[in-house]
Amino acid sequence: MAKFEELAATIRQQITAGVWQVGEKLPSLREQTFQSGMSLMTVMHSYQILEGQGWIISRPQSGYYVAPKAEFLSVPKAQNRMAHIGKVDMNAYIFDILQTISDPDIVPFGSAFPDPSLSPLSQVTRALAAVAREITTAELLDYLPPGNFSLRSAIAKRYAQAGVNVSPDEIVITAGALESLNLSLQAVTKPGDWVVIEDPCFYGALQAVEKLGLNAVSVTSDPQSSIDLAALADVLASTEIKACWLMTNSQNPLGYTLSIEKKRQLAAMLEQHNVVLIEDDVYSELYFGQEKPKPAMAYMPQRNSLHCGSFSKSLVAGFRIGWVAAGNYAEEVKKLQLMSTLSTSVPMQLALAKYLSTQNYDRHLRGIRKTLEQRKNLAWQCLKKHLPENVIINYSASGYFLWIELPAAVDASRLCAIMLDHHVSIAPGNMFTTGGDYNNYFRINVSYPWNSREEEAVMRLSSEIRRLENPENIFGYNK
Structure with a gap:
């Protein structure tokens, strides 16, 4: 556990x-x-996490206080801990949403x-x-699976640096x-098999389940609290999960x-x-703090797992290079x-192998982590400043997403459609689930610079949330 997480846990226990x-x-x-005895940045992270979780609140020019409703923090309801959803049909909905956010003017x-x-293009x-x-013509014809050895060797060395032994083979x-994840799922299942996914989860998992x-x-x-391991234990005991x-x-x-x-x-x-673990670990390089978190596969002695990674989120998206450390399933x-x-x-493949042979990648990663951490903090402050007080902003000390909980009366899909009319996109909660439990949630990307355009977008977002929550006051509110 990182130091800021330890401090946050200590303060939660004290409250x-x-x-x-x-x-x-x-x-x-x-x-x-x-x-x-921790750094100012570490303490700040801890307080941000606690505020995002609803344990404490900040008051301008005053400090941090224990939140009035800290004892009523939202936890998963027992009856919703798991759901046998069977067949999945998400492709059309997700496609429509993704099409709308590709406009550069949004x-x-x-x-x-x-x-x-x-x-570092x-x-x-x-x-x-x-x-x-x-490159020679012969080389162009000589790269059938599993791919370039130098690149696989470079990736294996990065596993070793994180304390995980993975052979290039x-x-x-x-x-x-996404291809590594789909191939992994296909390698260990057949149509009609049961698999476990998180709720909410990456929409690519929903699409893959549907496709296969x-x-x-x-x-x-x-x-x-992360994934409900007690509910997962119940599923594994009652259902034949592949x-x-x-x-x-x-x-x-x-x-x-x-x-x-919890990984153990x-x-x-x-x-x-x-049961086979297919571990989607594309954001593992975008951690905040000093130590890279290990994947769960590092704690599986039998290595009954397929660990999937990518350079798309940490390096260049357009190159579309990923990998799977497939262990016993590599041949399949x-x-x-x-x-x-x-x-x-x-x-x-050759270009990435050449790039990884230098120190440039680690230098780039140090820079992007610092930038994402700063931008996430600025975005969090902006959202806290402008969004209604009953909107919950869940802060996490890694990556570049914030998960937002709206008042129950506000439909995030409707909010998404309204905001697109104002040239602002959000990712509504329904993209990440097959049920209706996340109608009033959305995800926001905070990796971009925070300037007047972004603040104006948040102010517009706040205005529309208030309007959707209290439609009867729309005329009085907009005066």
């Missing part, structure tokens, strides 16, 4: 135990820095990708130009993470990262029931890829 009473002022940032709060200006294209001059290069004719059990996840498709680091859309303890519990649970994944996309772009 629960009554050390800090409702309405009581907490130590200031500087006082907490002195008392805890403020891209609904985008899934980070600000493209953060990519010139460095990577120089590597691409260099390999284009050197276990790695298959793919056309982005699988049945899905959704297990409730929460921005603060695989779990999960995001354990910087989960999309909620943002949480599972603690080491998850791994043990899956090993016990011989290679065969499936051979029958579908055949191979991944050879020049792109």
Whole structure:
């Protein structure tokens, strides 16, 4: 657990135990820095997390106080902990939403990708130009699955740096993470099998389940408590599950990262029931703090897992290069890829192998993490300033998404349509679920610079939320 998470957990325990009473002022940032021995940034992260979770509130020019309703924090309802949703039909809805956010004139709060200006495009294209001059015709024909050895070796070294042993022979290069995830799911299931997904989850999981004719059990996840492992245990005990498709680091859309303890519990649970873990880990490089979180597969001794990653979120989206550390399933994944996309772009593989052989990637990652952390903090402050007080902003210390809970009366899909008329996109909660539990939620991308345009978009968002919550006051409110 990172230091800011430890401090946040300590303060939550103190509030629960009554050390800090409702309405009581907490130590200031500087006082907490002195008392805890942690840095000012670490303490600030802890307070932001606690405020985003509803435990504390900030008062301008005054400080932080225990929130009046801290004891009534939202937790998953028992009856909604899991749902056997069976067949999934999401493609058309998701396609319509994604089509609307590709317009460059729209403020891209609904985008899934980070600000493209953060990519070291010139460095990577120089590597691409260099390999284009050197590549031979024979090399163009010699890159069938699993892909370029130098690139697989570079990825294996990055696993080793994170304390995870993966052989280059276990790695298959793919056309982005979505292909690796689809191939992984296809390698371990057949039509009609049951798989576990999170609720809410990355919409690509819903599309893959639909495409492969699988049945899905959704297990409730929460921005603060993460996936409901007790509910997952019930599912594994009562249903013949073939695989779990999960995001354990910087989960999309909620943002949480599972603690080491929960990753160990998850791994043990899956090993016990011989269930395959398909781990979607595309945001793992975009952590805040000093230590990269390990994937859950690191805690699975039998390695009954397929770990999927990508350079699309951390480097250049357009290159569409991903991979799967497929372990025991590597041969099956290679065969499936051979029958579908055949191979991944050879020049792109060579360019990335060349780029990763330098120190440029780690230098870039240090820069993008710092920038995303700063922008996320600015966005969080802007949203706290302008959105109605009854809107909950869930802050997570990684990635570039914020998960927003609206008042129950506000339909996020309707809000999405209204905001598009004002050239602002958001990603409504219905994109990430097959049920109706997240009608009043949406995800916002905060990776872009925060200027007057973004603040005006948030102000418009606030105005429309108020109008949808209180339609009878629309004329009086807009005067």
